[in-house]
Amino acid sequence: MTDFQAPKGVPDYLPPDSAQFVAVRDGLLEQARRAGYGHIELPIFEDTGLFARGVGESTDVVSKEMYTFADRGNRSVTLRPEGTAGVMRAVIEHGLDRGPLPVKLCYAGPFFRYERPQAGRYRQLQQVGVEAIGVDDPALDAEVIAVADAGFRSLGLEGFRLEITSLGDETCRPLYRELLQDFLFKLDLDEETRRRAELNPLRVLDDKRPHIREMTADAPVMLDHLSDVAKQHFDAVLAHLDALGVPYEINPRLVRGLDYYTKTTFEFVHDGLGAQSGIGGGGRYDGLMRQLGGKDLSGIGFGLGVDRTLLALKAEGKTVGDTRRVDVFCVPLGEQAKAQLVVVAARLRAAGVRVDMAYGDRGVKGAMRAADRSGAAIALVVGDGEIEAGTVKVKDLATGEQVDVAADDIQTAVLTRLG
Template sequence: MSFQAPKGTFDWLPPRSEQVLAIREALAAPARLAGYGYVETPVFEDTQLFARGVGESTDIVSKEMYTFPDKAGRSLTLRPEGTAPVVRAVLQHGLHNGRLPVKVWYSGSQFRYERSQKGRYRHFWQVGAEALGAEDPALDAELIVLGARGYSSLGLTGVRLLVNSLGDKTCRPAYRAALQAFLRGLDLDEDTRSRVEINPLRVLDDKRPEVRAQLTGAPLVADHLCPACKAYHEEVRSLLGAAGVAFDDDPRLVRGLDYYTRTTFEFVHDGLGSQSAVGGGGRYDGLSEMLGGPPLPSVGWALGVDRTYLAMEAEGLLTDTEQEHVQVYGVPLGDDARRRMFLLVDELRRAGVSADMAFGGKGLKGSMKGADRSGARFALILGERDLAAQAVQLKDLTTAEQTEVPLAQVADILKGKVQ
């Protein structure tokens, strides 16, 4: 039998994997410039961290988590999202007792048992950024701007930003009651009815056409914001405008996790069909307390790497051509030449020149084919006669020009040519 990747997962292979690596780096770069430090949390956590932090009524917790008992009978879950683990790590290690806000970013795998389709996978990768311990509209705006900068640095022009406010514990209860009263009058299935009682905001996020059609007259959170939340949201909007970041107000925007308060936002791309969100986030002022910590008002986002890749593909920003993997390719002819080439290639790498060589005892023709496939600009051909002369043939593969170079000078000459 031959094994295949599990359903809903896939392998990133060169050259696409190199493009994905570049996307991760580009999305993280603006946060790093803004003083966010890298954090890495375990890929599995105590199940209760997500049940409590993300919310029992969410699809993630009720239907999509990969949960299993370990050998000691503890219930563990592969992380379905990155924020709750980051808050747990900050609290556990006392980072919140130092300078605030604590600014961190992460990049890693998330796992959700979802119905797999293009843009929705069971194993996916996110780049995230969190700022913990400050309630300040400028911090919300900073993070949104950093996310927008990441997308634009990749050349994407079709990413749209949607913003909303979900209110706070002062004004949310009155809105929740008004929304519940409206939703109870709709024709909904039993699961959705029970969600109305537990977390009615989640019903607004329902993507099914038969539910969406009934939500047209639903009360909007924007009409129920208290003066403090309204002023806070206006300041976030004003700062985004001043920073030149275009956005659309979306009064129906809610996020799929229970911990969000006040600012909520989403980056969407219309070239992706139904899975149009490429990233998003918001403020989560009560999450630390839900996890047993002190009040720690915070804001953050997660940007989807695979979705961003698909958005770039939709805009024609990716090419399927082989990328250059090495700058120099060694072609040894004979055993003595192979031993010397092995050392020469190592010397080049130590000098900062990317280099590879032909393996498996291929002849000149087969080795030169390997040189072409490698994407290298230069080939180094070393035969018995060259060895005796302590020289090597340097061939420019773009012009076919060939020159003899003393072995002792190869590294210095190539450094000058490839940099």
């Protein structure tokens, strides 16, 4: 037993299962890259004010869940709880918004929230995200949603659904806010919920407690109070999704956990995950760039949970990725054989083949066990007899068949067998 363990709520991903983690992350990213999203690598921590202003004071993320600390210069910094605010800061700081629009960026990595750990809800969560900044076009909203949908489907995931709504624009939101507050302030709310209703009444509709859900069942919903412009925008997004063949369900009560969303707002849900059913979501965030000191440009994006997607695949009994570490495993019997196979291994790796070998002078039985565990398709065995004959024994680890191949021809023979 070690003296140390991973912090609570922080999962380790180890071989062979880590191959699935990589396959999910890369599969989701691949769909974004196909749509022209360029990679951005974000800082793990930022100025605390960026998230307080960009994510919203009324959110649980800012008020309860951020990892915030003073650095040695006594500056308040925070481990990133989400990606959009950091991307916006980078776009403004580096002037990307002064170039061709939209600015299309994708990213992946860990994000940090101090939550109560449970299945699928971690304090270090892994996400893939995209942001398309600078153009308010319903076709772009549909593209972002379609990229996420294609990402999940490329992994073989089937049992998920897309829920979508509109949270209105700056012309209809203030009126709706008053309407919702009038409704909420007539209810017998606890102090914390009342405070939330004052800061951002939409957040109360997102409350998962049964008695609050019951009390707010008849609350007015934004979809019934959209301005003509916001309604046309939402209808156009749905028409594009129909044309793209992306299925969706309209959920008028859908509220995301961050304050910056406007207009198109969406979530992907998988019922195989129990209470933590969301596997990803996002929306449009008009006004966020202006709020962070940049131009008044619109944007839309998503964050997809790698951890949650893995659990969803597991719930469907599916695996992704190649859990085999290598294609070829070298078994040297003696020092001279080892010197020869080290070179063979290096040449095969240079040709794009994954190769490992038995180190530490273990016997043939132990070395062959290691070859089987590695997942390799082929073992290359060299002993005194092979050295004398100038050959390498090539063993098919699935069938047990083996043949002797001239040492000079080994690379060609391996590449041919691996196809």
